[in-house]
Amino acid sequence: MNAPTSTSKPLLGAGLLTALAASLCCITPLLALVGGLGASASAFSWLEPFRPYLMALTVGVLGFAWYQKLKPAPATDDCGCAADAKPAFTQSRLFLGMVTGLAVLLLAFPYYGARLYPASPTAAPVLAANGATPVWQTATYRIAGMTCEACAQHVEHTVQQLPGVQAVTVSYAQGTAQVRFDAQKSPATQVEKAINGTGYQIITRN
Known part of the structure; x- marks a missing residue:
């Protein structure tokens, strides 16, 4: 040889x-x-x-x-x-x-x-519990560590699992995540914990 x-x-x-x-x-x-x-x-x-x-x-x-x-x-x-x-x-x-x-x-x-990520569940209409009016909040987070679309999909899929989350938009290019949620079902601290739990850390919140 x-x-x-x-x-x-x-x-x-x-x-x-x-x-x-x-x-x-x-x-x-x-x-x-x-x-x-x-x-x-x-x-x-x-x-x-x-x-x-x-x-x-x-x-x-x-x-x-x-x-x-x-x-x-x-x-x-x-x-x-x-x-x-x-x-x-x-x-x-x-x-x-x-x-x-x-x-x-x-x-x-x-x-x-x-494209290999499982599809995020479609957000169902949020019904008020015990007649309480939903407390809608929209927060925009700057996130460190995302490097490609797969990272953004991971954050989006994770946050979408929380109760009361109506919409999630994550951009790895801008390093941001915008979440609209019912604060009575998922307080802001719970949303932030879910994002940080993916391994990508929140820098700021608007």
Whole structure:
């Protein structure tokens, strides 16, 4: 087996790791929602500033792996022996293509990850309890730590579960969440606790 081929496994492993690291900040919120671990959603948000570099490193590593795979192989190896005619599956172009495809899916996750979230329940009409008039409040929160649409979906889905919440609009680009709720059923402190419970912290409230 020639030397370039023997390096393919470490290259592929490094490519997948960098692709995963580049997307962890957006994959974690979905995993936290599915696993019921709300506070862990922002665990890897600190990686967001490094995402462009991790993406470039992934492309560079996989590009080099493809270069190693596609460049003409010598008829004999360094010892003068005939090179293996049929490499193992993990050394094949098919396997390299599969790893590359998986890396692309990981890198693109922030652009389609929000679609994988379960649909938020439709807000039902809020009925007054014991004849009491609902006490409607609309609050706008500035939130730190959101890095993609998946983060915003996580916050929105969590707050929508509270009783008395009529509408929730979350923007990761602006770092805000606007919530309209019945303060008799879910006081402002409960709404704030739900938002902070996702792992993204409220900075200010208007």
